[in-house]
Amino acid sequence: MWKYYQIFQVGILIQIPGFTGLGVNKSSLQVREESPWIETQSTNYRMEQGGTAVLNCNVRNLGSMIKVWRNGTRVIYVGDIKIRNDPRIYLNTTSLIIQGVTVWDSGWYYCELENDIDNPVTLKHNLQVTEPPAIEDEDERQLTSISGSTISLSCRAAGHPAPNITWSKEGKRSEILGHGPELTLTQIGRLDAGRYKCSASNGVGNPVTKTIHLTVLYFPEIFPSVNKVHGSVGHSVNISCEVWGNPKPDLDWIKTSQHLNFQTSTLQTETGAYLSVLHVFVYNETYLGNYNCTAQNRFGQISKSVLIRGNPDPPQVLSKDVADRKNSYTLIWKSEPQQNISLYQIMNRKLPDGSVVYAWDIVDYPVKENYKEDQHALEITKLESDSAYVTIVKAYNRYGWSDPSQEFIFYTRGKDMVVESPIKEESNMLSSGLIHAQTKLLYIMYIILLLTQ
Known part of the structure; x- marks a missing residue:
């Protein structure tokens, strides 16, 4: 042993x-030499490109063995003999030094003690050289495509580690449209036009971005402000339409195939649309009818109509949505002036409850001749307490009925509100004042009586 x-x-x-x-x-x-061993621990080195890497390998009892440095399978040094011809690399007493590191220097570096034994003593270091992201051609690009086509936006970036590329669009907050060097848009249209931004980041330095401005050429689109509007003889009315198109479309208003000489005005909105306004003076009933807003560019022509009619506009309900009473409700509404309304029709019913749908109660409300007010009121009675009702109002003149107003929902109370009469309150205040005056007068008379005794 x-x-x-x-x-x-x-x-x-x-x-x-x-x-x-x-x-x-x-x-x-017998006397034996101690076996050589490496004191240094394996290390992961991480540094930015251009720095100096110092890879340590401190050996004890090297003796007759030879220290070898290699990068992967490529030998750098055997003892003090330099094999790799790279002026940036040299040895000091215990370390391999690499100046001005680049991403190509990244990898595994081995310090080995070689002798005749098949299993050398080995230490390995991992060197990771980082490089901030950089985008090829960072200048803003301009791309133009036609509506309905497919287009790919490209953004190439370099860096180490490989950068992560994300895509976004101005106006869409925090919405990521895609990842990777390309963003493909299919069946593009008007809403796809704008500025797209690609952002590259890899955790080294600050992210870098590139902007691509996409222009989409497309057929005109028209959105009338209203489909129909009231017009009174002897008064003017304005109608308008919002028009989109690229290239900018030519705008016109047409009635019964005739171009109109009425005053028009066109302006471009903040959203990029063109707003065309036609000012019509209704001299007589022949000026009532459909007016067509037309737009044309090199991709085609489109038209949308706006009807000026004598029928009234839908009334507007003004009353509050909670009744003062449990079995009745005061409905208040108004119409636009100069519509010569002769009759209103009020429709109300209890709000449907599940599968139960209640019938409409219809009340006609005639307007007295020479009534100049635009606001009206009607007391609706025989309602159930603590219930919800819906009501609709229509207006009539010699041209016919208006469209129905928007449905208005109101609620009856579980019990009547107690409302103090302002006359009674004033009477109480007056009585209180008289009593106070009488008391004051009696006090003065009592003082005078004392003084005269």
């Missing part, structure tokens, strides 16, 4: 066979 003892830390081992205690067989004493 062999036992080993290290003597005075000088790298010599005494091998003593048959050691049983203090007795030593000097004739069998």
Whole structure:
């Protein structure tokens, strides 16, 4: 049995066979050198491009063994002999030094102790050289495409680690449209036009961005402000339409195939649309009818109509949505002036409850001749308490009925509100004042009586 003892830390081992205690067989004493070993621990080095990498490899008891440095399978140094011809790389006492590192220097570096043994002592370091992201051709690009087509936006970026590329569009907050070097848009239209931004980041330095401005050419689109509007003889009315198109369309107003000489005005809105307004003076009833807003560019022509008619506009309900009483409700509404309304029709019913749909109660409300007010009121009675009702109002003149007003929902109370009469309140205040005056007068008379005694 062999036992080993290290003597005075000088790298010599005494091998003593048959050691049983203090007795030593000097004739069998043998001396061996201590095996070499590497003190340094494996390390992951991370640094930005252009820095200096110092890869440590501190060896104890190298003896006759040879230290070898290699990068992957490529040998750099054998002992003090430099194999790789790179002026940036050199040795100091314990370390391999690489100046001005680039991303190509990234990888595994091995410090090995070589001898005749098949299994050398090895230390490995991982060097990762980082590079901030950079986008090829960072200048803003201009792209033009036709509506209905497919287009790909490209954004190439370099860096180490490889950058992550995301796409967004101005006006869409925090919405990520895609990832990667390309963003493909299919069946593009008007709403796809705008400024797209690609952003590249890899955790090194600050993200970098590039903007691509996409212009879409498309057929005109028209959106009338209203489909129909009231017109009174002897008064003017304005009608308008919002027009989109690229290239900018030519705008016109047509009635019964004739181009109109009425005053028009066109302006471009903040959204990019063109707003065309036609000012019509209704001299007589022949000026009533359909007016067509037309728009034309090189992709085609489109037209949308606006009807000027003598029928009234739908009334507008003004009353509050909670009744003061449990079984009645005061409905208040108004109409636009100069519509010569002779009759209103009020329709109301209890709000449907599940599958139960209630019938409409219809009340005709004639307008007295020479009534000049535009606001009207009607007391609706025989209602159920603590219930919801819906009401609709229509107006009539000699041209016919208006469209129905928007449905208006109101609620009856569970019990009547107690409303103090303002006359009674004033009477109470007056009575209180008289009593106070009488009391004051009696007090003065009492003082006078005391003084005269």
